[in-house]
Amino acid sequence: MSNVELDDELLDPDMDPPHPFPKEIPHNEKLLSLKYESLDYDNSENQLFLEEERRINHTAFRTVEIKRWVICALIGILTGLVACFIDIVVENLAGLKYRVIKGNIDKFTEKGGLSFSLLLWATLNAAFVLVGSVIVAFIEPVAAGSGIPQIKCFLNGVKIPHVVRLKTLVIKVSGVILSVVGGLAVGKEGPMIHSGSVIAAGISQGRSTSLKRDFKIFEYFRRDTEKRDFVSAGAAAGVSAAFGAPVGGVLFSLEEGASFWNQFLTWRIFFASMISTFTLNFVLSIYHGNMWDLSSPGLINFGRFDSEKMAYTIHEIPVFIAMGVVGGVLGAVFNALNYWLTMFRIRYIHRPCLQVVEAMLVAAVTATVAFVLIYSSRDCQPLQGGSMSYPLQLFCADGEYNSMAAAFFNTPEKSVVSLFHDPPGSYNPLTLGLFTLVYFFLACWTYGLTVSAGVFIPSLLIGAAWGRLFGISLSYLTGAAIWADPGKYALMGAAAQLGGIVRMTLSLTVIMMEATSNVTYGFPIMLVLMTAKIVGDVFIEGLYDMHIQLQSVPFLHWEAPVTSHSLTAREVMSTPVTCLRRREKVGIIVDVLSDTASNHNGFPVVEHADDTQPARGPWSVCAGAAGSPPGPGTLISAADWGPDPALSNRRKIKFHAILSSGVGLSRGHPAFAARGVNSAPGHRRTLGKGEGKGARSQGPPARARHLPSSPGHRDLLDNRDHLHWPGGYRDASAPPPSTCPELRGVCN
The missing domain is CATH 1.10.3080.10 (Clc chloride channel)
Structure with missing residues (x-):
């Protein structure tokens, strides 16, 4: 996520730094990258498309x-x-x-020289991450x-x-x-x-x-x-x-x-x-040798939560809401820190070799911090069957294990399950507090590295740790048996932390219910997630939305911004607008498609009075002057359509689909007509029915598509007359047909 292209103005070191908790990343032209184009999520209902659809019978x-x-x-x-x-x-x-690593630690615990074990752990981690980062940074950064x-x-x-x-x-x-x-x-x-x-x-x-x-x-x-x-x-x-x-x-x-x-x-x-x-x-x-049991429904199995032993009461509802508040605040802090870290990576760690070095550094630091915490911890617990996969004894007595190792010396998925289901007393409060603090910053530092990785499990692990600590604290403060089982608080903390970071509510509630195989906790999980989202949204956006905007992606939200009621299409459209005529020279089409400045998904097809030049240029060139009636060959700006032309987000999609549909066939299936001696009607070749349907997406791959660029082909004529489709897009925001007769396929 660190490979973001921003304008030089945004990276000016003399600019005043934004607020530590930016309510939203500025939505302006500086953050919209030109490298992104739109997909066609509306079928091109031109004449060829409709004719081919009519040929398909019921059986087909x-x-x-x-x-x-x-x-x-x-x-x-x-x-x-x-x-x-x-x-x-x-x-x-x-x-x-x-x-x-465990065998090495057990060996050197008795002989001394645990520094070699630390070196081994850090080296193994860095080696795996080196390979994982290299293949991402140099082969496929996406x-x-x-x-x-x-x-x-x-x-x-x-x-x-x-x-x-x-x-x-x-x-x-x-x-x-x-x-x-x-x-x-x-x-x-x-x-x-x-x-x-x-x-x-x-x-x-x-x-x-x-x-x-x-x-x-x-x-x-x-x-x-x-x-x-x-x-x-x-x-x-x-x-x-x-x-x-x-x-x-x-x-x-x-x-x-x-x-x-x-x-x-x-x-x-x-x-x-x-x-x-x-x-x-x-x-x-x-x-796993249980062919008929079907006991592994997902990559992570949270285990079954016994509703009778871990039931909740009405008195705990306010406590769960308070945990949601904590999760929302911690999630906002996580996102804010990751925002600043991502901006640092944008400025200084944009080269692939530096990204690989950073990933190796994080891997080595993670191993070092984990080793130091395990080495320093004296939280020894009785060894129980199945309590952890790789128990480390270190300086604990025989029959005991280091509880800090139960959290660090394991895969994150197994650590989450341990925090959910280990019996009360398995973790010292100091151990949980240190683990939460350290893992919080490690996870924040890790997200955004040039490696393939997710944030779901780290968020659950952080929340499970502080949630279990929350439950232990309640038990100490009140002494009531109702707070005896910290496992349910670990579950609520995990949900609160994940919700505070990614800001999902409905889907995450059901995911947590299905993963725990328990519907009983559905209501408190929903309360926790809603509270975490509401509190987190006060400070900063969710992690995924934040990174989408940092990537300069023109993401279309469900609703328009609340302050955009007076915004017109003229103010949000890119300039200059590149237009193509119904009958266009192949050379001009080649120039347009080759020009990176006009590398758009589609172009308006217009009827131009002057047959010598295509309608190209900014809106001020293609459109008539403000207040003047449209003349021949004029492309009407959407801003002239009315007081509220394209505010609706869904309307903007429809408008773009119309514009992009008109010239879609130019890339894949040109229909040429020669000029001069070969300009007779008999020499004109038009598209067949099978050539028109979904030409951009259903034609040959992009590498096989080409338009002739030799001097002999540049004067050939690409005819679009037969590709205009009947008007199925009349909308409240669109002009009446009489207002814009020149923009064929949009107004008709």
Whole structure:
């Protein structure tokens, strides 16, 4: 997430630093990167598209619907298998690492020279992270982080380069394995959302850009609208595989991802989520020797919370709300610190080699801090069966283990389960306090490194630690038996901390309920998450939204800003506007598509009175003067449409789709007409019916598309006359047809 391009003005060291808790990152042109384009989430309903749709009979439509369900099943199966692969490899590599380090520590505890054990631990961590960071920084930088912000942007309609490539999936899976085994304060659950999305995009298109292979299947779905729906299913399948929460996965995709939704999509996404968690459960149960038990529904299993032993009363509701307040404040502090750290990385750590060095440094520091805390701790607890996977005795008596090692000397997922279910008295309050403080800053420092990693599990681990400490403190202060079990407070603290950082409510409530296999805690978890979100939003945005804006992505929120009621389209549109005529020279089209300054997803197609030049330039050039009637060849500005032209966010999407649809065929399927001696009507070639449908997304891959640029071809004429579609976009914000006769396909 540190590879952000900002304007030089924003990076001016003489500028006054913003407030420590910025309420929101400034929304202005300085933070909108030109490298992002929009996806076409509205079909190009031109004449060719409509004619081809009419040729498809009822049986063909039923076949397409069956294929959709088959693709969703494949998405679920492959996402579950990828999750199994990650879990098994992490378990074996991490187990090998911890066994080697434990044997070394046990050996040198008696002989002296534990500094060698520290060096071994730090070296192993740095070595794993070195490989994981190198493959991300130098091969596929978009695989860094959890990938959730990028997938949110993709589903929002923003084209993020390489975000759903097969190469990205390979780097993401390899990177998250190496990051977790390298001992960083990360989790492997968050990246599963990105992995599931890549799988969905690849299967639904039936081809791979990374492999340069076209398998000639599922060609009907090679358009952005279909791809978007399948990526939504992949994101939900990733959540389902990570937490064993199929319903939570559907709600996550709805709450955090998809900007388009319908009833049939809900069923397909739920189906993919169920298939994903069942595949993971079945394969891991076989791997663990419990083929018929199906006891591993997700990558992390929080264990069962006994409702009778850990029941809550009405008197604890205010306590849970107070924990939500604490989670919101701590989440805001986490996000604010990470914001400043990300800005530092933008300024000074933008080179790949420096990013790799930073990742290795964080890995070595994490191992060093953990070793020092374990070495210094004298919190010894009786060794119980299954209390931890790799118990460290160090200076404790025989039959005892160091409780600080139970939190640090393990994978984060197992540490969370230990804090949830270890019996009362398993942790000293000082141990929990030190662990919370140190791990909080380590997790904050780690998020944003050039490695594949998620923030879900570190957030849960931090919250479980201070939540358990909260419960122990209540027991000490009141002495009442009602506060006896700190496990439920660890659960509430985990929910509060995660909610305070990522600001999810509905989906996270259901995910926590499904992961704990307990509906009883649904109401208090909801209260905790809502409180954490409300309190956190007072100070700063959620972590994912913050990084989306730091990436300069033009993200379209559900609602327009409350102070934008008087804003016009003229004030938010980019300039200069590049327009194309209905009959255009190929040379001009080549120049427009080759010009990085006008590298947009689509261009308005206009009817121009002057046939010598295309309508190019800023709105002041393409549009008529303010207050003057539109003349021939005038492109009417959306700002002239009325007092409130394009304020609605959904309206802005529709307007862009209309503009981008008009010239979409120019990139993939040109129709040329020669001038001069070959200008007779018989020499004109027009597009066939099969050439028009979804040309940008359903045509050949981008590398195979080309427009002739030789001198002999530059004067050929590309004719768009037959591609204009009937007006299906008349909107309250659009001008009447008589107002704008020149802008064909938009006003008609």
